[in-house]
């Protein structure tokens with residue numbers, strides 16, 4: 448791929464919008480799929496990103512219709528996991544044979560078993576298995592050729608604070624890697640693109656390890672944040688909450704190992720990383736405050752489904768899932 452890249456961010460919220468601003472400011476041709484007041488503000492004033500060091504606004508093509516964009520070199524998925532299904536059919540119109548699809552999402556991704564070597568990755572009939580909790584009927588897996596996908600783990604925190612305006616914590620770290628666990632020219636090119644945009648890409652040939660490492664935090668801190676409305680530092684400063692989180696983390700780390708992966712860090716290290724993020728609101732707390740559907744399927748239901756398949760008990764995650772599910776029904780109406 449040669450610069451400038453043609454890039455579409457599908458769901459230009461906190462994470463997707465952050466990437467859109469950085470990539471557009473670096474001279475790439477960036478379009479964003481957005482909707483409602485956010486879309487109107489982007490069209491009127493541009494898309495803005497403020498971090499502790501600077502404020503950058505960019506003009507980008509913005510629409511709520513995928514048909515307006517045409518084929519792209521890179522399609523970044525920034526919508527939440529449970530928002531992807533309705534977007535999938537339209538994605539075909541923005542892909543060419545070499546397009547990269549980069550899902551910048553937390554949780555177990557729908558493509559998890561694509562080119563995975565674990566015993567559960569293939570069905571009895573030889574097809575790639577899907578997880579019913581995040582991909583009912585395997586619709587996502589079949590709607591988009593997973594060969595387009597490069598795995599991505601986001602280490603950053605951001606929030607859409609008003610339409611068109613994103614506030615980030617100044618972290619721009621993205622771990623990227625092939626689902627087939629191999630080095631590739633396209634991942635190197637993507638890393639270069641991100642580096643030129645002032646981000647900190649890290650290329651891995653073990654992307655599932657990185658997914659589990661992130662999930663260890665998101666499956667524990669995110670539900671606790673929503674249930675208590677506490678920010679990340681407040682959770683870490685509460686010994687009873689920290690003890691609960693440690694139990695959940697141990698369960699998720701055990702599950703990662705059951706699927707042949709290495710969660711990369713110890714529980715102490717994972718908590719220290721979360722503490723280091725500071726006084727930020729986890730994305731699930733942001734959703735709760737806005738009455739939006741909570742990201743339970745990718746963060747909790749999917750690891751619980753994997754746990755059932757591997758006969759791996761996860762009582763703490765089960766409890767967090769039950770509590771968060773009821774909160775979602777009571778407050779967000781889902």
Ligand SMILES: NC(=O)C1=CN([C@@H]2O[C@H](COP(=O)(O)OP(=O)(O)OC[C@H]3O[C@@H](n4cnc5c(N)ncnc54)[C@H](OP(=O)(O)O)[C@@H]3O)[C@@H](O)[C@H]2O)C=CC1
Pocket residue numbers: 457458459460461462463480481482483485511525526527528530533534551552553554601602603604605606607729730742
């Ligand atoms: N926020 C954070 O700090 C972090 C988030 N993450 C992960 O990143 C992923 C994205 O989260 P985040 O950026 O916080 O979420 P946001 O809700 O801020 O962004 C998602 C955006 O996608 C838009 N969208 C969804 N469907 C459509 C559609 N059909 N048409 C147009 N726009 C659409 C949403 O619009 P609308 O609001 O109208 O639904 C929203 O603007 C999640 O998996 C999250 O867990 C990872 C690390 C940090």
Ligand SMILES: CC(C)(CO)C(=O)C(=O)O
Pocket residue numbers: 553603604605664665668669679724727728729730731
């Ligand atoms: C790491 C953390 C908690 C950063 O905000 C996150 O991933 C999220 O908000 O979902």
